[in-house]
Amino acid sequence: MSKSYESDKKKSFTRDAIIGLGEDSFRKNYYPELQDHLLELERINSRNKALMTTIPDILLVSDIQGHISPFNISRLKNNEMILNIMKNKMLISKLRDIVSQVVMTRFLVTYDFQMEVDTKTYYFEARIHISAFDEVLIMIRDMTDRITLENRLKTLVDKDNLCNVYNRRYFEYYLANFNLQEIISFTIIIVDIDGLKLINDTLGHLSGDRVIVSVAELIEKTFNHFGMISRIGGDEFGIVLQGFSINDVENFLDTLRGLIKEHNYQTESVELSLSYGYGHHESGVLNVDHIFQEADNNMYQNKLLKTSSTKNNLVKTLMKALEAKDYITEGHADRMEMLATAIGHELRLPQNIIDRIQLLTKFHDIGKVGIPDSILKKPGALTPDEWKVMCTHCSIGERIANESTELKDIAHLILKHQERWDGKGYPLGLTREDIPLECRILAIVDTFDAMTNDRPYRKALPMHVAIEEILNHAGTQFDPEMVKVFHNVVFKVYPL
Known part of the structure; x- marks a missing residue:
């Protein structure tokens, strides 16, 4: 009785008995089902390998202690960029912090970052998630083309395509942020190009465009580091300044006048003439519409005072151009x-x-x-x-x-x-x-x-x-x- 028991016990612990193979196995009837499961696992593994080989993303893996290394398949592609990422100590330190957060919360975290490589800026999106086996997968996608396209579209929406300053839409959007707010020392300046219609009608719109671009460049030299510049009409520019006194604004306009004078002295083409006016709010609740109207009225008053002489000077300039x-x-x-x-x-x-x-x-x-x-x-x-x-x-x-x-x-x-x-x-x-x-x-x-x-x-x-x-x-x-x-x-x- 004991021998028979020992024989049965021994048989039950053999390799064949454990995996369900051989004549002595009590589970040999389960072999086809087990083999089907193994084949399915192989198919899943093969599919995952193909998927990870195909996707363009950089794959990193980390343990729960934050030891980050390239995923095996990633080593076969994007090698140069992987090296740049792994050598970036600040980035790796940030990714370790996120790994710790993911380990604690077990929630997916998305992190956007950018890197300079060979004077070019690259944009990335990292998605960090933990697996059921306490491995943290870091999938990094190159978003450079998408971000660049989005920036271009944003530029098209917000910028004037001729002189690359902000356009009227952005000017109004920008001003709306200040309307009915408690603001100290807020100024709107309106600059108008004198005689642009005559230049367009006589020398053509290409010459008129060159005048617009020249004026934009001079305005940018004067105000670019101090305020927001927009082209708000065919021949008009708007400048918004915050934190500057009236005396500061007058000094800015003196600088612009000096640049115009210098440009006219050097140019062999049409001389520039500008009319301008500004509205200033010292303190209290700001009404943007009132300040803009004040600036516009002052600009037109300035324009009326010199309309006749400006036109006569422009005609003389055109005669010189004809002689040239x-x-x-x-x-x-x-x-x-x-x-x-x-x-x-x-x-x-x-x-x-x-x-x-x-x-x-x-x-x-x-x-x-x-x-x-x-x-x-x-x-x-x-x-x-x-x-x-x-x-x-x-x-x-x-x-x-x-x-x-x-x-x-x-x-x-x-x-x-x-x-x-x-x-x-x-x-x-x-x-x-x-x-x-x-x-x-x-x-x-x-x-x-x-x-x-x-x-x-x-x-x-x-x-x-x-x-x-x-x-x-x-x-x-x-x-x-x-x-x-x-x-x-x-x-x-x-x-x-």
């Missing part, structure tokens, strides 16, 4: 004025008309400041599209003249100075006496001077050839009566 294009040859306007004045005296015209003719000889082509050099200086014939652009110089010139008190009276003459007697001129196609007398005289003297002086694309013609050419076009291009008067006085002005 080398379109106006030396003495061209003086020679035209001399001959046109002689014709006026021959016709016994009143002095006010002669004065207009003299102004017209100087400024009739001012609109060409808005024509590209590629068209203005083209040595060959213009294409139809180029000719359409060239024809716009009359209307551009009219807009410029209307902005100047000195030239306003001849604005309509500048518009019509390319009309022909036979109606084939531009831009209005006027004929005969519908063309102002001043323009009919100008057409003759301008053509004569152009033919008798060198141009980039041809040499000057002899005077008698030029006179003959004008006589041949009397009644078509030119007023025949004015041609007769021209013929009578040209030899008095230019004796043979």
Whole structure:
């Protein structure tokens, strides 16, 4: 009886009996089920390995004491970044603190951090969680592309895409944070670019954009470290300052004036002119709308005081720009004025008309400041599209003249100075006496001077050839009566 018992006991503790194998096993009927479980575990293990190999994240593992090391599969990829992370003592120390927190709470913790690697900033998200076996898994995902894209989108939403300062939307959002709050020394400054519309209309919007960018750069030099700068309109900027006295604000504006003066002294293009005003709140509850309105009103008052002189100065600047294009040859306007004045005296015209003719000889082509050099200086014939652009110089010139008190009276003459007697001129196609007398005289003297002086694309013609050419076009291009008067006085002005 005891031998049989011992034999059974021995059999029950053999390896085969334990795992359910062999003829002597009492559990051999469970083998297929056990094998199915083993195969399932292998499949799960294989799937997990494939998953961890596929995911782009960096995997670290820590025990409950905070000993952090790379997960086995992570060592096969992202090696350089893993080394940078493991060498970052501050980061590892922070991760150990989080591991301790996770061990205590057994809750998932997310931690965002960034690192500088080879002068580039990388952004990461770490997710730290504890397993059922008291191992802490640290999964680190590179978020650089996503964060960079989010920052770009935020910039598009908050920043002006031309001059990279804040836009109107952000300006209003920023001010709303201060509204109806107890604030000490709060200032809003409004800066307006004088004459920007005229620059856009004459030199084109690209030139206008360059002016806007130049002004933004000067404002940033003045205020960038002291306040928030926004472009709040096409030609307006808003600056918000906090903690500065009125005396400080005046000093800032003095600095800006000095930068504008320095810029204008150095530039060969359009000179800058700014109008500005500010509203200041010293203490108490702030009403943002009242301060903004005060700043806006003061800016417009400043603008009204100098509107006329600013426009006149801008017109002079445009004339200099036209001269810089080398379109106006030396003495061209003086020679035209001399001959046109002689014709006026021959016709016994009143002095006010002669004065207009003299102004017209100087400024009739001012609109060409808005024509590209590629068209203005083209040595060959213009294409139809180029000719359409060239024809716009009359209307551009009219807009410029209307902005100047000195030239306003001849604005309509500048518009019509390319009309022909036979109606084939531009831009209005006027004929005969519908063309102002001043323009009919100008057409003759301008053509004569152009033919008798060198141009980039041809040499000057002899005077008698030029006179003959004008006589041949009397009644078509030119007023025949004015041609007769021209013929009578040209030899008095230019004796043979």
